[in-house]
Amino acid sequence: MTLRHIRIIAAREALAERGQPDGxxxxxxxxxxxxxxxxxxxxxxxxxxxxxxAALFWIAMAFAAIIVTSRSFExxxxxxxxxxxxxxxxxxxxxxxxxxxxxxxxxxxxxxxGGGLSLVLLSLDVALPGHLxxxxxxxxxxxxxxxxxxxxxxxxxxSRGTLVPILxxxxxxxxxxxxxxxxxxxxxxxxAGALGWAGLLVAFALVYSVLGLTIVPAALE
Amino acid sequence: MNSTAALxxxxxxLGDRAILRDFDLEIxxxxxxxxxxxxxxxxxxxxxxxxxxxxxxxxxxxxxxTFYLGESAQLLRGVSARDNxxxxxxFRGVALDGVGPxxxxxxxxxxxxxxxxxxxxxxxxxxxxxxxxxxxxxxxVLLDEPFAGLDDEAAAxxxxxxxxxxxxxxxxxxxxxxxxxxxxGANTVVHLG
Numbered sequence: 001m002t003l004r005h006i007r008i009i010a011a012r013e014a015l016a017e018r019g020q021p022d023g024x025x026x027x028x029x030x031x032x033x034x035x036x037x038x039x040x041x042x043x044x045x046x047x048x049x050x051x052x053x054a055a056l057f058w059i060a061m062a063f064a065a066i067i068v069t070s071r072s073f074e075x076x077x078x079x080x081x082x083x084x085x086x087x088x089x090x091x092x093x094x095x096x097x098x099x100x101x102x103x104x105x106x107x108x109x110x111x112x113x114g115g116g117l118s119l120v121l122l123s124l125d126v127a128l129p130g131h132l133x134x135x136x137x138x139x140x141x142x143x144x145x146x147x148x149x150x151x152x153x154x155x156x157x158x159s160r161g162t163l164v165p166i167l168x169x170x171x172x173x174x175x176x177x178x179x180x181x182x183x184x185x186x187x188x189x190x191x192a193g194a195l196g197w198a199g200l201l202v203a204f205a206l207v208y209s210v211l212g213l214t215i216v217p218a219a220l221e
Numbered sequence: 222m223n224s225t226a227a228l229x230x231x232x233x234x235l236g237d238r239a240i241l242r243d244f245d246l247e248i249x250x251x252x253x254x255x256x257x258x259x260x261x262x263x264x265x266x267x268x269x270x271x272x273x274x275x276x277x278x279x280x281x282x283x284x285x286x287t288f289y290l291g292e293s294a295q296l297l298r299g300v301s302a303r304d305n306x307x308x309x310x311x312f313r314g315v316a317l318d319g320v321g322p323x324x325x326x327x328x329x330x331x332x333x334x335x336x337x338x339x340x341x342x343x344x345x346x347x348x349x350x351x352x353x354x355x356x357x358x359x360x361x362v363l364l365d366e367p368f369a370g371l372d373d374e375a376a377a378x379x380x381x382x383x384x385x386x387x388x389x390x391x392x393x394x395x396x397x398x399x400x401x402x403x404x405x406g407a408n409t410v411v412h413l414g
Contacts, residue, residue: 005312012297012308019337020299075298079338079346081305084295087271087287088312 005090009098010105016075017106023071024106027064031114034060039122048122054183057118058139058176064110066165069103069147073155086220096148096216100209103144111140127189135186135194138201139179145208146171152216175204224249225392226270226287226361230279233262233269240265243279248361250390251408252383254397261414263396264291267363270394284361284392286313288354291365294346296338302349303334310356323355328375344370351375354382362386362393368400376400 017024038056039047046052076082085091115136118124126132150168154160182197224247233241240262246253248270255263268274271289272281296305306320324334327348338346347370354362368376380400386393387406395403404410 008308008312012300012304015304015308016297016299018299019301020339078298080291080293080295081297083273083289083291083293084309085312086273087289088309089286091312094312 002090002094005094006097006101009085009094010101013072013099013102014105017072017102020075023068023075024109026071027067027106027110028113030067031060031064031110032117034063035114035118036121044122048124050124050184050187051180053118053122053124054180054187055176057114057183058179060114061107061111061139061143061179062169062172062176063165064114065103065107065143065147066168068106068110069099069144069151070161070164072099072103073151077155082220092217092220093213095220096152096212097209099148099152100144100212103148104141107140107143108137111136124187126187128186128191128194131191131194131198132183132186135179135182135198135201138198138205139175139182141205142175142179142201142208143172145205145212146175149208149212149216152212153219155220175201178204224282226284227282228269228276228279229282231269231276231281232278233265233274234277235265235274239277241269246270246411248284248392248394249408250392251387252403252406253392253394253409253411254403254407255394255411255413256397256404257413263413264365266411266413267291267365267394267396270361271363284359286357286359287361287363288357288359289363289365290350290353290367292369294338294343294350296346296350298339299337301335302329302338302341302346302352305338306349306353306356309353313357315357319356320352323352324349326355327352327378344372344375347371348375351379351382354386360391362391364393364395364397366397367395368397 035056042052085095146168151164154163157163178197178200182194185193185197226248228244228246231241231244232239255266257263271287272283302324303320307317310317310320329345329349333345367379383393
């Protein structure tokens with residue numbers, strides 16, 4: 001596997017998403033609706049608390065990540081497009097890295113829309129905008145390595161639509177806790193807290209990337 | 222004579238059933254035809270040669286560059302035929318300027334090649350997939366029911382391509398129910414089941 005192969009798979013994913021943006025559109029619609037409904041459910045006062053607003057945002061992001069990743073692999077199974085890549089020398093190894101890179105970019109778009117909506121709808125005050133962006137970037141990076149790993153493992157299972165959220169959400173709890181605390185810290189002006197949680201998110205991303213690069217090539221059929 | 226690829230004592234298990242058991246096959250340059258009834262293991266054999274299925278036992282000696290085309294066109298939806306082929310060619314590190322002429326030689330106009338593959342007919346998608354043969358130029362070509370869904374013109378083009386590749390001393394393994402005329406020019410005809 002080379003970086004060139006990963007870049008080619010990521011570019012292929014971007015082309016597919018541009019031609020058939022149903023995964024991205026579903027995720028953006030979903031995150032916007034969920035943030036709105038959640039904020040109404042807990043009430044505008046409670047929803048504008050940093051910890052609550054951050055939790056609402058990252059829970060919505062976790063579900064959006066499931067939507068985007070599942071759609072990406074569903075597209076691969078239609079017409080067995082995945083088979084063409086797996087049969088290429090290095091394809092089995094590159095598919096994980098390429099998907100992670102492409103889905104991180106897609107999730108960054110979803111996060112931008114969801115984050116913007118949260119800021120506007122909930123009238124949030126952000127004490128450290130730069131730190132908030134750092135935590136958001138680290139949080140976005142921490143999701144695809146886990147998502148792609150689990151969706152790839154469940155790929156040939158008929159009940160994968162049900163199984164993936166059941167399998168992946170418990171594993172994502174540490175990332176959600178770190179992202180929520182880091183976001184809340186950035187909103188309330190806690191520099192050390194925000195950077196500490198961001199560092200932990202990057203560590204999660206690295207650990208799961210290594211796991212995925214090790215497990216997924218052997219698991220994909 | 223050195224083989225292009227080989228399976229030695231290969232056992233492949235899908236679910237709880239051994240589809241191939243202690244199977245030996247050496248692939249040499251030229252055409253190898255795989256025949257057998259439904260469920261005999263033709264697709265399993267090709268996918269095993271392509272490295273897409275794990276061996277429960279035995280060894281696989283892979284070719285230096287393998288091209289595998291299954292019964293599906295294996296083109297990614299949302300992406301044009303041209304970009305699908307360019308992506309796969311780029312992955313192999315071969316020149317991309319052959320993509321347009323290859324698609325044209327298989328009967329796809331520039332406009333058709335630029336459309337997302339899901340807007341093409343099944344036969345056009347199949348032609349686009351087969352155009353990869355001309356672009357990727359692998360030493361081992363594995364084709365699973367390659368004539369399915371092709372009209373007479375495309376089928377004749379495929380037969381010509383197969384003969385050309387065999388003449389270039391490349392190895393082709395073709396699993397098919399039809400086209401018994403392939404058997405006469407084949408190195409080996411493998412009967413499964």
